[in-house]
Amino acid sequence: xxxxxxxxxxxxxxxxxxxxxxxxxxxxxxxxxxxxxxxxxxxxxxxxxxxxxxxxxxxxxxxxxxxxxxxxxxxxxxxxxxxxxxxxxxxxxxxxxxxxxxxxxxxxxxxxxxxxxxxxxxxxxxxxxxxxxxxxxxxxxxxxxxxxxxxxxxxxxxxxxxxxxxxxxxxxxxxxxxxxxxxxxxxxxxxxxxxxxxxxxxxxxxxxxxxxxxxxxxxxxxxxxxxxxxxxxxxxxxxxxxxxxxxxxxxxxxxxxxxxxxxxxxxxxxxxxxxxxxxxxxxxxxxxxxxxxxxxxxxxxxxxxxxxxxxxxxxxxxxxxxxxxxxxxxxxxxxxxxxxxxxxxxxxxxxxxxxxxxxxxxxxxxxxxxxxxxxxxxxxxxxxxxxxxxxxxxxxxxxxxxxxxxxxxxxxxxxxxxxxxxxxxxxxxxxxxxxxxxxxxxxxxxxxxxxxxxxxxxxxxxxxxxxxxxxxxxxxxxxxxxxxxxxxxxxxxxxxxxxxxxxxxxxxxxxxxxxxxxxxxxxxxxxxxxxxxxxxxxxxxxxxxxxxxxxxxxxxxxxxxxxxxxxxxxxxxxxxxxxxxxxxxxxxxxxxxxxxxxxxxxxxxxxxxxxxxxxxxxxxxxxxxxxxxxxxxxxxxxxxxxxxxxxxxxxxxxxxxxxxxxxxxxxxxxxxxxxxxxxxxx
Amino acid sequence: xxxxxxxxxxxxxxxxxxxxxxxxxxxxxxxxxxxxxxxxxxxxxxxxxxxxxxxxxxxxxxxxxxxxxxxxxxxxxxxxxxxxxxxxxxxxxxxxxxxxxxxxxxxxxxxxxxxxxxxxxxxxxxxxxxxxxxxxxxxxxxxxxxxxxxxxxxxxxxxxxxxxxxxxxxxxxxxxxxxxxxxxxxxxxxxxxxxxxxxxxxxxxxxxxxxxxxxxxxxxxxxxxxxxxxxxxxxxxxxxxxxxxxxxxxxxxxxxxxxxxxxxxxxxxxxxxxxxxxxxxxxxxxxxxxxxxxxxxxxxxxxxxx
Numbered sequence: 001x002x003x004x005x006x007x008x009x010x011x012x013x014x015x016x017x018x019x020x021x022x023x024x025x026x027x028x029x030x031x032x033x034x035x036x037x038x039x040x041x042x043x044x045x046x047x048x049x050x051x052x053x054x055x056x057x058x059x060x061x062x063x064x065x066x067x068x069x070x071x072x073x074x075x076x077x078x079x080x081x082x083x084x085x086x087x088x089x090x091x092x093x094x095x096x097x098x099x100x101x102x103x104x105x106x107x108x109x110x111x112x113x114x115x116x117x118x119x120x121x122x123x124x125x126x127x128x129x130x131x132x133x134x135x136x137x138x139x140x141x142x143x144x145x146x147x148x149x150x151x152x153x154x155x156x157x158x159x160x161x162x163x164x165x166x167x168x169x170x171x172x173x174x175x176x177x178x179x180x181x182x183x184x185x186x187x188x189x190x191x192x193x194x195x196x197x198x199x200x201x202x203x204x205x206x207x208x209x210x211x212x213x214x215x216x217x218x219x220x221x222x223x224x225x226x227x228x229x230x231x232x233x234x235x236x237x238x239x240x241x242x243x244x245x246x247x248x249x250x251x252x253x254x255x256x257x258x259x260x261x262x263x264x265x266x267x268x269x270x271x272x273x274x275x276x277x278x279x280x281x282x283x284x285x286x287x288x289x290x291x292x293x294x295x296x297x298x299x300x301x302x303x304x305x306x307x308x309x310x311x312x313x314x315x316x317x318x319x320x321x322x323x324x325x326x327x328x329x330x331x332x333x334x335x336x337x338x339x340x341x342x343x344x345x346x347x348x349x350x351x352x353x354x355x356x357x358x359x360x361x362x363x364x365x366x367x368x369x370x371x372x373x374x375x376x377x378x379x380x381x382x383x384x385x386x387x388x389x390x391x392x393x394x395x396x397x398x399x400x401x402x403x404x405x406x407x408x409x410x411x412x413x414x415x416x417x418x419x420x421x422x423x424x425x426x427x428x429x430x431x432x433x434x435x436x437x438x439x440x441x442x443x444x445x446x447x448x449x450x451x452x453x454x455x456x457x458x459x460x461x462x463x464x465x466x467x468x469x470x471x472x473x474x475x476x477x478x479x480x481x482x483x484x485x486x487x488x489x490x491x492x493x494x495x496x497x498x499x500x501x502x503x504x505x506x507x508x509x510x511x512x513x514x515x516x517x518x519x520x521x522x523x524x525x526x527x528x529x530x531x532x533x534x535x536x537x538x539x540x541x542x543x544x545x546x547x548x549x550x551x552x553x554x555x556x557x558x559x560x561x562x563x564x565x566x567x568x569x570x571x572x573x574x575x576x577x578x579x580x581x582x583x584x585x586x587x588x589x590x591x592x593x594x595x596x597x598x599x600x601x602x603x604x605x606x607x608x609x610x611x612x613x614x615x616x617x618x619x620x621x622x623x624x625x626x627x628x629x630x631x632x633x634x635x636x637x638x639x640x641x642x643x644x645x646x647x648x649x650x651x652x653x654x655x656x657x658x659x660x661x662x663x664x665x666x667x668x669x670x671x672x673x674x675x676x677x678x679x680x681x682x
Numbered sequence: 683x684x685x686x687x688x689x690x691x692x693x694x695x696x697x698x699x700x701x702x703x704x705x706x707x708x709x710x711x712x713x714x715x716x717x718x719x720x721x722x723x724x725x726x727x728x729x730x731x732x733x734x735x736x737x738x739x740x741x742x743x744x745x746x747x748x749x750x751x752x753x754x755x756x757x758x759x760x761x762x763x764x765x766x767x768x769x770x771x772x773x774x775x776x777x778x779x780x781x782x783x784x785x786x787x788x789x790x791x792x793x794x795x796x797x798x799x800x801x802x803x804x805x806x807x808x809x810x811x812x813x814x815x816x817x818x819x820x821x822x823x824x825x826x827x828x829x830x831x832x833x834x835x836x837x838x839x840x841x842x843x844x845x846x847x848x849x850x851x852x853x854x855x856x857x858x859x860x861x862x863x864x865x866x867x868x869x870x871x872x873x874x875x876x877x878x879x880x881x882x883x884x885x886x887x888x889x890x891x892x893x894x895x896x897x898x899x900x901x902x903x904x905x906x907x908x909x910x911x912x913x914x915x916x917x918x919x920x921x922x923x924x925x926x927x928x929x930x931x932x933x934x935x936x937x938x939x940x941x942x943x944x945x946x947x948x949x950x951x952x953x954x955x956x957x958x959x960x961x962x963x964x965x966x967x968x969x970x971x972x973x974x975x976x977x978x979x980x981x982x983x984x985x986x987x988x
């Protein structure tokens with residue numbers, strides 16, 4: 001029943017952009033975009049109902065399985081608690097983004113690409129929903145590819161712009177490489193399990209240590225590329241900044257989480273993973289987090305900056321996942337529960353506040369036509385509601401109480417602290433002991449970065465005429481943002497409301513490796529697959545008490561100051577600038593100057609590029625100074641490696657000449673060879 | 683007895699912070715050969731500021747007015763979770779150390795945002811410094827707390843700094859000493875004292891905290907200063923408890939020891955400010971990284987102990 005609801009929602013989402021193709025795009029009433037949004041909203045209602053049904057069900061569902069003519073493929077779908085968590089996120093953010101798109105990318109303003117955008121937006125949503133519920137590797141890959149290719153077409157919505165085409169190409173290469181890794185991964189999985197089932201019974205991988213290692217490495221590479229884990233993030237900053245903002249919100253908030261979904265399922269495959277798996281994920285996550293936020297601080301393109309924060313938050317999620325695997329290896333049920341709960345809850349939380357921030361950035365771009373932070377400023381006066389909502393997202397992403405980011409980061413912290421208290425020496429506790437301060441550093445750097453964004457974009461005075469002419473967006477853009485902000489506050493103040501959902505997902509994950517089919521796993525251990533009850537290890541009630549205390553103090557202080565200011569004589573005078581009486585907007589601290597010290601401290605990784613003018617003589621000429629932080633991994637590693645590979649593989653080009661019939665011949669010949677080989681083996 | 687102790691906790695957290703500043707200032711005055719202002723002078727200053735009028739810059743928004751409120755609220759809220767004199771604080775839960783550290787981060791977020799709200803280059807400069815230096819102080823604080831977490835096997839400040847702390851000193855004294863030194867450095871950095879920042883400087887170019895609140899006046903300035911004082915008090919309470927972990931048998935005697943320790947800490951801060959110069963700004967990160975490393979050595983030393 002729940003599966004049918006979700007599949008119905010998926011189908012509606014896939015078709016949501018189709019009616020618009022047949023309707024007049026220049027009509028005064030935009031029926032096409034309304035139909036697309038209505039269909040996507042209906043799809044979201046069905047999908048959310050299905051996911052909620054699965055979460056409320058007392059007995060786990062046995063799923064749906066229909067025959068499918070594709071070799072190895074079965075239309076097998078099942079909604080368990082883990083899948084339901086991801087489904088809720090997909091459908092909620094996609095529907096809110098579609099409403100936002102009504103105003104942000106109105107068909108009237110974008111008659112050339114508005115229909116294409118809506119078609120692929122719906123397909124991308126459908127692909128994600130399909131892969132999350134798929135229980136067959138062929139079906140999973142089908143959903144994965146629909147999502148990845150639809151995302152390519154949404155990223156390149158403005159394909160008239162050469163820069164957009166270029167980032168689209170980088171994204172396409174990255175996603176093809178990821179799929180290649182996944183193809184190898186699923187082939188090996190088939191070898192290990194003898195079936196095409198992805199997760200759920202009959203599951204569990206019986207693999208030799210070598211095969212298990214290969215599965216782990218391929219899975220981390222393939223899923224990590226989609227998640228944007230450092231150093232596999234090279235496609236992410238460009239794609240997120242080039243796409244329309246509600247697409248960026250869906251991609252950053254939800255699409256990259258599909259990589260996390262894959263990693264979560266990968267982690268569940270083995271009942272007793274070796275210790276270094278968890279350690280590797282913990283280290284990768286910490287590196288991704290610290291370097292992601294360090295790169296973010298150096299950016300002055302608003303959406304690029306937000307994109308690097310996705311790299312950071314993916315790092316925090318992967319740290320939680322690594323902790324869960326460590327707990328499984330060590331037989332520590334509390335670490336499994338805390339790590340996985342932190343990872344899954346942060347996946348939700350990041351989906352909420354990062355979507356909110358991208359929608360807020362979209363409102364800024366919509367109003368000022370620039371993404372350059374140093375050209376903005378003072379927008380809080382012209383767009384106070386957007387500023388307040390963006391501020392909520394900024395405080396939440398820094399993990400500060402009383403908002404939702406704090407809850408999930410606290411789960412990861414608690415897990416790391418518990419790992420540190422493990423008796424005896426050993427590398428595990430020391431690794432956790434290094435990861436906790438790394439998480440603290442990530443949090444503090446995020447504060448520095450987001451106070452810079454809020455300050456440079458919304459506070460002070462407008463730096464350019466663009467910023468001075470800003471205006472508040474309409475309700476169709478503000479309401480989706482307000483809904484996301486309200487969810488951020490709700491999870492932050494009352495985490496006990498969502499705790500049962502997360503606990504169900506954690507139990508589903510932990511119990512999986514203990515299914516009878518998994519008894520032949522690498523080296524089964526009795527304690528390996530159990531998670532401690534979540535409510536026992538996370539003080540959800542206390543988080544609410546602490547948040548309430550903070551809010552009470554804030555309210556009391558605000559009331560006192562308000563009462564005092566009502567009677568106190570208040571004057572208005574220009575900002576004190578060391579006695580200088582006529583400060584101008586150009587004298588404000590810019591985002592680049594704010595970041596300069598931190599960029600210098602992380603210069604060894606960021607490799608900032610500065611252009612410093614040479615001044616000579618008593619009356620030097622007008623000069624320019626500029627600095628920017630390009631993506632060091634893309635420019636110094638990925639692109640040179642790609643160029644070398646292109647040179648080395650140049651002789652293959654005789655096969656690549658772009659005529660379809662030749663490609664068909666290749667496919668035919670390959671098939672024949674495989675058939676003959678199969679026949680020879682038999 | 684418990685309600686009386688809780689009342690003492692709250693009263694101390696509310697009343698004592700400006701007095702500590704009075705002690706610091708008096709120490710500096712004595713070092714300079716002056717008599718110095720009365721110990722109550724900071725309280726009198728706050729009262730004077732509260733009764734004054736305010737001046738707001740036309741560039742500022744509601745965030746500028748909200749920032750001092752957030753600074754005071756977060757610091758006072760943190761004071762509810764920190765054990766004073768080794769007694770259980772009014773509120774305590776597993777992981778409250780993260781909550782306290784993040785409360786300070788929330789206060790910092792709004793203080794810097796208010797500085798940027800004025801549109802002044804100097805206040806932006808101060809905000810950038812605050813953001814940079816506190817980002818480096820944060821890992822030092824967490825590494826130090828991790829040592830206490832491992833020693834006590836507990837995740838709440840109340841238990842980490844509780845009765846078991848004295849035994850930790852005998853079992854792992856070197857670790858705790860390293861953490862103590864590191865936390866004193868964090869205290870000086872976070873409360874913007876010499877050698878990180880000079881609260882008495884008169885040059886906006888070189889200040890950190892003072893320059894961020896340059897545009898605040900009257901009640902809002904008073905709240906910002908009071909919030910900073912409470913923050914220093916909370917961090918100081920951690921340091922004092924770590925340095926004086928023993929118990930004299932009764933809670934009132936412990937309170938006496940604790941208050942004497944706070945007094946000594948304030949004198950120490952005053953002495954440091956009298957005998958040291960402010961570090962060059964470019965050298966501040968080095969000192970903070972050194973504090974991180976010191977705490978990390980403390981953690982490494984625990985590898986051998988069970």
